[in-house]
Amino acid sequence: xxxxxxxxxxxxxxxxxxxxxxxxxxxxxxxxxxxxxxxxxxxxxxxxxxxxxxxxxxxxxxxxxxxxxxxxxxxxxxxxxxxxxxxxxxxxxxxxxxxxxxxxxxxxxxxxxxxxxxxxxxxxxxxxxxxxxxxxxxxxxxxxxxxxxxxxxxxxxxxxxxxxxxxxxxxxxxxxxxxxxxxxxxxxxxxxxxxxxxxxxxxxxxxxxxxxxxxxxxxxxxxx
Amino acid sequence: xxxxxxxxxxxxxxxxxxxxxxxxxxxxxxxxxxxxxxxxxxxxxxxxxxxxxxxxxxxxxxxxxxxxxxxxxxxxxxxxxxxxxxxxxxxxxxxxxxxxxxxxxxxxxxxxxxxxxxxxxxxxxxxxxxxxxxxxxxxxxxxxxxxxxxxxxxxxxxxxxxxxxxxxxxxxxxxxxxxxxxxxxxxxxxxxxxxxxxxxxxxxxxxxxxxxxxxxxxxxxxxx
DNA sequence: CACTCATTCAAACGTATGTTTGAAACGGAC
DNA sequence: GTCCGTTTCAAACATACGTTTGAATGAGTG
Numbered sequence: 425x426x427x428x429x430x431x432x433x434x435x436x437x438x439x440x441x442x443x444x445x446x447x448x449x450x451x452x453x454x455x456x457x458x459x460x461x462x463x464x465x466x467x468x469x470x471x472x473x474x475x476x477x478x479x480x481x482x483x484x485x486x487x488x489x490x491x492x493x494x495x496x497x498x499x500x501x502x503x504x505x506x507x508x509x510x511x512x513x514x515x516x517x518x519x520x521x522x523x524x525x526x527x528x529x530x531x532x533x534x535x536x537x538x539x540x541x542x543x544x545x546x547x548x549x550x551x552x553x554x555x556x557x558x559x560x561x562x563x564x565x566x567x568x569x570x571x572x573x574x575x576x577x578x579x580x581x582x583x584x585x586x587x588x589x590x591x592x593x594x595x596x597x598x599x600x601x602x603x604x605x606x607x608x609x610x611x612x613x614x615x616x617x618x619x620x621x622x623x624x625x626x627x628x629x630x631x632x633x634x635x636x637x638x639x640x641x642x643x644x645x646x647x648x
Numbered sequence: 649x650x651x652x653x654x655x656x657x658x659x660x661x662x663x664x665x666x667x668x669x670x671x672x673x674x675x676x677x678x679x680x681x682x683x684x685x686x687x688x689x690x691x692x693x694x695x696x697x698x699x700x701x702x703x704x705x706x707x708x709x710x711x712x713x714x715x716x717x718x719x720x721x722x723x724x725x726x727x728x729x730x731x732x733x734x735x736x737x738x739x740x741x742x743x744x745x746x747x748x749x750x751x752x753x754x755x756x757x758x759x760x761x762x763x764x765x766x767x768x769x770x771x772x773x774x775x776x777x778x779x780x781x782x783x784x785x786x787x788x789x790x791x792x793x794x795x796x797x798x799x800x801x802x803x804x805x806x807x808x809x810x811x812x813x814x815x816x817x818x819x820x821x822x823x824x825x826x827x828x829x830x831x832x833x834x835x836x837x838x839x840x841x842x843x844x845x846x847x848x849x850x851x852x853x854x855x856x857x858x859x860x861x862x863x864x865x866x867x868x869x870x871x872x
Numbered sequence: 873c874a875c876t877c878a879t880t881c882a883a884a885c886g887t888a889t890g891t892t893t894g895a896a897a898c899g900g901a902c
Numbered sequence: 903g904t905c906c907g908t909t910t911c912a913a914a915c916a917t918a919c920g921t922t923t924g925a926a927t928g929a930g931t932g
Contacts, residue, residue, distance in 0.1 A: 465890090475911085476891085476893090485890060555776075555837075556780075602831065603823050606827075610779075630816070634823050637864065641862075699882085
């Protein structure tokens with residue numbers, strides 16, 4: 425069995441060739457076929473490695489999938505953090521606008537791939553998969569990839585919305601998350617089924633308009 | 649194989665005993681374990697019927713699930729329609745407010761069961777399941793259960809929001825749907841994992857506040 | 873009773889799955 | 903060259919699954 429941490433040895437090579445090839449193929453295949461439809465046989469065949477490699481390197485299929493998901497999330501959240509950096513710099517000492525914050529949260533999710541389909545649609549699908557079938561171990565393993573961004577967003581939105589209570593801000597941020605989760609699930613459907621190209625700019629404008637209004641809503645409804 | 653429609657015979661007994669017992673058990677089991685985790689062996693064992701009964705009565709597992717989902721959706725949408733009737737009656741000749749329309753859309757989804765958990769959480773899970781794994785035949789079979797309500801909501805929201813274009817109204821209604829879908833997925837999690845009771849009134853107030861602001865948003869952002 | 877249809881049943885089918893095993897191949901250390 | 907831990911490999915394992923089959927049952931009809 426050996427430790428999860430590879431033996432000291434040549435630590436420079438970030439990962440064994442097989443291990444990184446497996447996780448790369450897993451990400452791509454999950455992207456195109458959906459997590460439920462990918463077997464470890466599919467992955468190992470495509471990656472040109474032995475069937476047993478996945479259990480050897482990751483322990484189980486489930487943990488491989490969790491690592492693939494964590495990788496996507498990290499990529500997305502790194503972009504978001506960078507956009508928040510820019511927004512904060514641009515705002516000088518003041519807090520960035522709700523719209524700027526929303527853009528930092530939303531835009532990275534709209535990136536398109538070479539087919540002009542949503543690049544992270546598979547990430548949304550994997551998330552759905554874990555939401556539907558919650559596994560405490562995996563949730564725990566994923567949490568650190570979400571927390572820093574969430575804390576920062578909470579702080580920034582609270583600053584931009586001083587009239588909204590902190591718990592409300594958190595709750596409303598949850599709705600933005602919901603919208604984006606759903607959005608990506610369906611961006612995938614729309615793209616694959618209809619061959620429609622996605623109009624990122626228009627989507628972004630609509631999403632920011634809807635969400636910023638929601639974030640700013642007066643607590644007791646009746647805005648007009 | 650015989651037709652799907654049972655032979656004429658005693659049409660008074662709405663469904664054969666086995667058939668209705670199967671669909672009832674299926675609904676309940678999907679509710680508690682999640683659609684992915686329920687096998688036809690689980691269902692038939694629990695219902696006390698033969699393993700082959702599902703394929704005999706429904707043709708396949710997938711079609712049984714679709715029927716169970718359609719049943720839930722019909723129940724929900726009937727309530728929504730009734731609430732819309734009331735809202736329209738109350739508004740007299742004028743169009744009901746955005747808030748009243750949202751309540752009709754949202755409240756039926758918040759009904760709790762005897763454990764004060766969300767009663768339709770399983771419906772959301774089943775929906776998620778079909779979204780993740782779209783099957784044209786099943787989607788087609790589900791459509792009629794959604795369309796009448798959707799058309800009516802579109803018409804009413806457009807009347808209540810004359811300054812928002814029809815395609816925008818439709819798009820925004822989609823976001824409300826997204827929020828509710830996600831909301832129910834997580835209401836289930838919260839309820840089961842934490843044993844927390846759900847505060848329907850508070851949830852409704854928050855949801856309506858967020859969504860009504862979003863529905864009313866000025867198209868080009870920057871509300872203040 | 874005899875006929876017929878829908879329904880139920882136990883059993884088997886065929887297959888796809890994630891995982892384990894035990895031996896072989898590799899590669900650096902001494 | 904030999905040892906030793908790591909990695910790869912082909913093969914088997916152990917089920918779990920949805921579905922099919924063909925005979926048995928049962929009720930309604932003539």
